[in-house]
């Protein structure tokens with residue numbers, strides 16, 4: 122018997138990708154439903170070769186499914202997740218609503234798959250922030266081998282991280298600038314076309330943004346509470362693919378060559394690191410890929426046991442939909458969906 126699945130937020134940037142990946146990876150779904158708000162009722166979304174009619178989430182009977190992949194934002198998740206788990210389905214949520222709840226596992230399958238057992242507490246698994254996920258995949262092997270004391274990083278985050286409306290804004294602004302149309306920002310706080318914006322999510326009291334804070338607290342929850350992290354999160358005019366420039370202070374020595382060898386053997390990673398033109402990965406090349414790519418591995422002589430990396434991944438896939446589907450596979454394989 123397969124699994125009965127609903128994708129909640131199926132018309133969104135992440136939801137569409139979830140349906141594609143469920144089909145690509147042959148997830149054993151007996152039945153699959155595409156849910157969104159009332160305004161999208163009757164629209165069609167692709168699930169492999171098939172088209173699914175979008176249903177109104179408000180009137181859907183959640184007791185008819187085993188699993189809900191949720192990607193409809195934090196407020197919608199806070200309202201609907203408790204109702205869905207009460208109806209008996211497990212929820213894998215993409216928003217930040219449940220990530221720091223001590224009774225909700227925050228999971229990157231390559232890093233802490235065993236945490237999935239915690240689903241028994243509330244019936245919810247949280248998918249981490251997109252930048253955190255790719256960072257964890259790259260750093261877990263290094264932390265296991267030698268220990269990471271401190272991480273400093275700057276992100277270069279694609280507009281798709283802000284959803285479909287943000288992608289549309291980059292497209293419209295870029296075209297508009299060529300014909301002297303106004304560039305009034307709506308999805309972003311400033312012009313995004315031909316610009317970069319060092320501001321993602323709301324500001325907190327100490328001047329950190331919530332996106333930066335999420336990277337700190339989620340890294341501690343997933344990898345190790347002792348690790349210190351400082352992040353600057355920047356939105357860039359790229360449609361898909363987040364990049365992170367990472368500097369590490371390690372507990373001991375790990376050369377660039379040893380790091381390359383270690384990461385080449387580690388799950389979910391591809392090392393492309395040649396010291397020549399095109400010997401590294403940029404966001405455009407990671408689109409549609411499952412892997413997280415690591416390039417520009419260097420020893421950083423400015424601190425003791427310093428190491429620098431460039432980490433790139435498809436934020437809609439590994440940063441969201443793929444990670445959720447891997448979690449679903451893990452739950453199913455462990456018999457945690459019934």
Ligand SMILES: NC(=O)c1ccc[n+]([C@@H]2O[C@H](COP(=O)([O-])OP(=O)(O)OC[C@H]3O[C@@H](n4cnc5c(N)ncnc54)[C@H](OP(=O)(O)O)[C@@H]3O)[C@@H](O)[C@H]2O)c1
Pocket residue numbers: 129130131132133134135136156157158159160161178191192193194195197215216217249250251281282283284285286436437440441
């Ligand atoms: N994009 C990323 O890289 C990324 C990465 C990690 C996590 N996430 C998180 O994933 C979630 C979704 O992101 P997204 O980028 O896919 O956003 P999006 O493109 O704006 O899509 C939002 C989806 O949620 C649905 N929705 C919104 N309000 C609803 C309601 N009241 N009832 C039912 N459905 C509702 C929308 O349906 P309608 O079309 O009918 O409005 C749409 O399907 C967010 O929490 C986001 O933070 C995104």
